[in-house]
Amino acid sequence: MTAQHLTVSSARLADLLHPWQHPAGPAAGGPHTPAYKALADRIRALVLDGRVPLTARLPAERGLADRLSVSRTTVAAAYDILRTDGYLVSRRGSGSWTALPTHRPDPPTRALVPSSVTGTIDLGVAALPGPGRALDRAVADAVDALPAYTTAHGYHPAGLPILRETIADRYTRRGAPTTPDQIIVTNGALSAWVLLLRTLLHAGDRVAVESPTYANALESVRGEGGRPVPVPMADDGWDLAAWQDALRAANPRLAYVIPDYQNPTGHLADTPTRRHLIDLARATGTTLVVDETCADLALDISLDERPAPVAAHDRSGTVVTLGSASKSFWGGLRIGWIRGTPDLVRRLATTRAGLDVAAPVLDQLVLHHLIADHADAILAERLPGIRAARDSLAAMLRTNLPDWTFALPPGGLSLWVHTDTLSTTVLAEAAARHGLRLAPGTLFSTTGAFERHVRLPYTLDEPTLAEAVRRLALAAAETGRARPDAGLTASFAGCVA
Numbered sequence: 001m002t003a004q005h006l007t008v009s010s011a012r013l014a015d016l017l018h019p020w021q022h023p024a025g026p027a028a029g030g031p032h033t034p035a036y037k038a039l040a041d042r043i044r045a046l047v048l049d050g051r052v053p054l055t056a057r058l059p060a061e062r063g064l065a066d067r068l069s070v071s072r073t074t075v076a077a078a079y080d081i082l083r084t085d086g087y088l089v090s091r092r093g094s095g096s097w098t099a100l101p102t103h104r105p106d107p108p109t110r111a112l113v114p115s116s117v118t119g120t121i122d123l124g125v126a127a128l129p130g131p132g133r134a135l136d137r138a139v140a141d142a143v144d145a146l147p148a149y150t151t152a153h154g155y156h157p158a159g160l161p162i163l164r165e166t167i168a169d170r171y172t173r174r175g176a177p178t179t180p181d182q183i184i185v186t187n188g189a190l191s192a193w194v195l196l197l198r199t200l201l202h203a204g205d206r207v208a209v210e211s212p213t214y215a216n217a218l219e220s221v222r223g224e225g226g227r228p229v230p231v232p233m234a235d236d237g238w239d240l241a242a243w244q245d246a247l248r249a250a251n252p253r254l255a256y257v258i259p260d261y262q263n264p265t266g267h268l269a270d271t272p273t274r275r276h277l278i279d280l281a282r283a284t285g286t287t288l289v290v291d292e293t294c295a296d297l298a299l300d301i302s303l304d305e306r307p308a309p310v311a312a313h314d315r316s317g318t319v320v321t322l323g324s325a326s327k328s329f330w331g332g333l334r335i336g337w338i339r340g341t342p343d344l345v346r347r348l349a350t351t352r353a354g355l356d357v358a359a360p361v362l363d364q365l366v367l368h369h370l371i372a373d374h375a376d377a378i379l380a381e382r383l384p385g386i387r388a389a390r391d392s393l394a395a396m397l398r399t400n401l402p403d404w405t406f407a408l409p410p411g412g413l414s415l416w417v418h419t420d421t422l423s424t425t426v427l428a429e430a431a432a433r434h435g436l437r438l439a440p441g442t443l444f445s446t447t448g449a450f451e452r453h454v455r456l457p458y459t460l461d462e463p464t465l466a467e468a469v470r471r472l473a474l475a476a477a478e479t480g481r482a483r484p485d486a487g488l489t490a491s492f493a494g495c496v497a
Helices: 010-017 035-048 061-068 072-085 133-148 161-173 189-200 215-223 240-250 271-284 342-354 361-400 424-433 462-479 486-493
Strands: 088-091 095-098 183-186 206-211 227-234 254-257 287-291 319-324 336-339 414-418 453-457
Touching: 010 035, 010 061, 010 240, 035 072, 061 072, 072 088, 133 361, 161 183, 161 336, 161 361, 183 189, 183 342, 189 215, 189 254, 189 287, 189 319, 189 336, 189 342, 206 215, 206 240, 215 227, 227 240, 240 271, 254 271, 271 287, 336 342, 361 414, 361 462, 424 453, 424 462
Parallel strands: 206 227, 206 254, 254 287, 287 319
Antiparallel strands: 088 095, 183 336, 319 336, 414 453
16 A cells, blocks of 8 residues: 655755755765765655655755755755656656656565474574473463363454453553553554554544554554554654654554564653643544554663653554564563553454454463563563673674664664665675574665665574674675675665676
């Protein structure tokens, strides 16, 4: 589905281009770069990195020229370069819209599917192994409790009462008072998202999403007939001005955000940002869907220091929350949940009759015991190891791929890495030949942006991460790091090396 057209004002584009200087300064491309070419390069980079959405209308030449204190001829020449290269489409009397070259290939797949190839190191999926003995004990306790449930049919559309109560208590302890009738248990957070879409969305409805965002969540929006509206992330988190513009212009039915260690950037939303997002959604009648799958994965602060859940600030029923056991405990335990109003939970339970009826009883009992009996100990044991793996991967990348850049995330399970000029779509093809599976940045975009980004999880042990970085460096060299523009040019030409 196509994204909603948005307009980027001259003031907004000037802010994104800041700091802007004439060619004599380094910000404009160097002392020998003409101003119009430097401007075209900067706008092209904003499009490729998703800071300016695709199909967005750019400001008129005169307005942008005034904002940047350059001549209109400079802006007109920059726009001409972008049109020639396929990054701008113009219609006389209507304006100019951002685009990507039509001969640029789509990524081979949009969804993130784990690899099962023997010998392949899979950096496409960010997930941890199971928590060992704690999981064994929870399974044993669940088996002991199971006979009490086998005398009935076993179908619980809203979830086992004991697990709903355990999840509700967990929200209450974190500052969001919750009752069990506000919880519905699902087969994972992604299944929860699909259930919400099927219940609340009509074909053609718009859904505002962060850009970049979780690839499989995007695929679910498309699969349910929704129209994703990308809202660019800023370098330091959520661009609230962009969210305000997008919600007012697109009036989406739903907005999907990941405020806790955002996937893939790793950003953590502070309390004012959480409150502001609620206010913006409420003003447009948009349901704010909050994915808290990674909320437990705090690496630089204690769990007690985390911001309260977004739902803790909601007084109007604007927020619906998704949760899951997959990141905190184990991806193989396919149990998630939705927190909403009791009325919404009843609607969801009715809708799921045509989807999956209910979650497995035994798995729900296992999760109940994990949360009630072992959660604190599991997180206390594994978070220091995740932090060490993050720091180790960061050090390896700085040593082996020093031109690549990233911000160290305060939590979560992966780094969001900028490869300078290297196409990660082409890089992923080369990495596969070296036994390494990657998730190129285009997977996290509604429109194929983030060509120069790759998500790199730190969920494997250190020796495996070291081998992964070795293979990654080989693939990068093969793709064309020696020539700064080689990888990017190859991706636009449709060459898969």
